[in-house]
Amino acid sequence: MPKFYVACPLGDRTGGPEALALLVHSMRKRGVEAHLIPMRNFRGRQPHPEYDYLDYSVVDHMPRHDDAHLVLTEVSPIESRTQLNRTADQNIWMLWLSVNNSPIPAARYYRADETCCTFWPPGSGGTMTGQPWSTDETELTGPVPRVRESVRRAGGWTPRAFRQLATHWESIRYAESTVRRNINFGTQSYYGQGFIRTRLQRDSFVLTDYPRVATVASQTRESNLVAYNGAKGKYRLPDLRDLLPDVTFVPIEGMTFDEVCRTLARATLYVELGNLPGRDRLPREAANYGTPTVLLARGAGYCWDDFPIGERYRIPYTTDWASRMAQVIRDVLADPRQINEDQASFREWVAGEPARYDMALDAWLSRVATR
Numbered sequence: 001m002p003k004f005y006v007a008c009p010l011g012d013r014t015g016g017p018e019a020l021a022l023l024v025h026s027m028r029k030r031g032v033e034a035h036l037i038p039m040r041n042f043r044g045r046q047p048h049p050e051y052d053y054l055d056y057s058v059v060d061h062m063p064r065h066d067d068a069h070l071v072l073t074e075v076s077p078i079e080s081r082t083q084l085n086r087t088a089d090q091n092i093w094m095l096w097l098s099v100n101n102s103p104i105p106a107a108r109y110y111r112a113d114e115t116c117c118t119f120w121p122p123g124s125g126g127t128m129t130g131q132p133w134s135t136d137e138t139e140l141t142g143p144v145p146r147v148r149e150s151v152r153r154a155g156g157w158t159p160r161a162f163r164q165l166a167t168h169w170e171s172i173r174y175a176e177s178t179v180r181r182n183i184n185f186g187t188q189s190y191y192g193q194g195f196i197r198t199r200l201q202r203d204s205f206v207l208t209d210y211p212r213v214a215t216v217a218s219q220t221r222e223s224n225l226v227a228y229n230g231a232k233g234k235y236r237l238p239d240l241r242d243l244l245p246d247v248t249f250v251p252i253e254g255m256t257f258d259e260v261c262r263t264l265a266r267a268t269l270y271v272e273l274g275n276l277p278g279r280d281r282l283p284r285e286a287a288n289y290g291t292p293t294v295l296l297a298r299g300a301g302y303c304w305d306d307f308p309i310g311e312r313y314r315i316p317y318t319t320d321w322a323s324r325m326a327q328v329i330r331d332v333l334a335d336p337r338q339i340n341e342d343q344a345s346f347r348e349w350v351a352g353e354p355a356r357y358d359m360a361l362d363a364w365l366s367r368v369a370t371r
Contacts, residue, residue: 002368004034005062007072007080013048015281016073016097019188019209021047023071025054026361035059039079050257053212062087069368071095074102077178078171084178090371092183095207096192098277100299103168103175105145106199116194117303124311146172186364189279191300205367207360210353211285214258219265224248224333227267229282232274233296236322240273243326247333252282265289269332269339271325276300283307287350292339294328296321308349310342 004027008020020036027034035057036047046058062068062083070087072080074096084092099107112119150168185204187193196204224246228237230253241249250267252260260282264270270286276299283293294313300306307314315325332339 001033002067002069002365003065004032004069004071005037005059005083006034007039007070007083008036008047009075009079010036010038010047010058013050015209015278016075017047018051018054019097020071020073021051021054021056022209023207023361024056026358027365028055028057030362030365032365037062037083039076040082066091069093073097074099074107074175074179076103076171076175078174081174089182090184092181094179094183094185096185096187096189096196096204096278099187099189099192099195100275100277103149103172104179105149105172106176107195108149110195110199112191112194112299112302115198117190117305119297119302119304119314119316121304121308121311146176187278189300189303190305191276191303192278194303205360205364207364208279208353208357209281210357211281211288211350212257213288214261216258216261216265216289219262221268222248222266223268225250225267225269226329226333227252227263227270227286227291229272229274229280230254232272232276232280233298234273236273236296239322240271240326240329243322244329247329260285261289264291267291268336269294269329271329272296272301274298276306279306283309284350284353287343287347290340290347292332292336292343293346294325294332294339296325309346310339313339313343 006020006024008017010017024034024036037059047056062070064086068087069091070080070083071093074094075098077084099110102108146169149172150165153168179200185196185202186207187196187204188208190206193204193206196202225248227250230251234251237249250263252263255263264286270283270291270293272280272283272293272295279300283295286293293309295301295307295309295315296317297314298317301314312328315321315328
């Protein structure tokens, strides 16, 4: 029987570690042996206490065995170098949970377009208008972008940063060499699947996650309160706030899970301004508490299949995005009934995430068992 060892940045409190703990939990529910294994040089030896609602096991090492399978993410393969060097390619599974957090420049500066996924819902016939934001970042691989990214990560060409330069260079080089191996790829989003198909020319399966739902005391909606992700895209907030001086924007940042849930439950609207490296949880968590979302279509937010929240509420990332989004927010706050009606199907879709997750996991485990 296959045994799974899931490399995890233990101690971090983000969507990635929770998704990995959920994966181990879900495998163990099925009677499959699965463990979390620490990534080297990360600060924790146990998952964050907020993930104790999940059944997981943590082990310090992965044995050499034909039935041992290594699961890791794209974020820092070099932290799992020991396990990667001792595991056959066919038993390695790289899950792309957050594409743009990979060290390789091809992924870090990847931007979605119609070759990656569909912006509009099927049959809508929608067209993109407005001048898109441009970027001078390259998606090329090789020495030049690798050097540039190493310098950026080290903090520039300074004596203090020079010692870190080689470390960052090797991390990027090792990640690029790892994805060239004949390993298996999975992804948490259709955005990630598009990257793997168009940049790596490889197939992948989709195994998303799903947000948990907490029971919170009844909250009164505050008609002028708009929540946003304080960790992603907050540098864009002034552009929006200048156009909406009467709106109260509250950041989802530095909160416990219960505090996040209560804030979303009392907000009239959630806005997403960040570049989403995967199928981010906050819009889905907002849906669990009946709070609609208006989203700046960046990263996975560009892909309809990752965020089917309604055409009007997915704002193209063009130079006039702020004025477009501000008008939608004004209309929603003046009368939220329409958006709540329009996003009823999105709330139902989010409620179906656990069932789709189970189906995808069962298909993957069946694939592994019959190889």
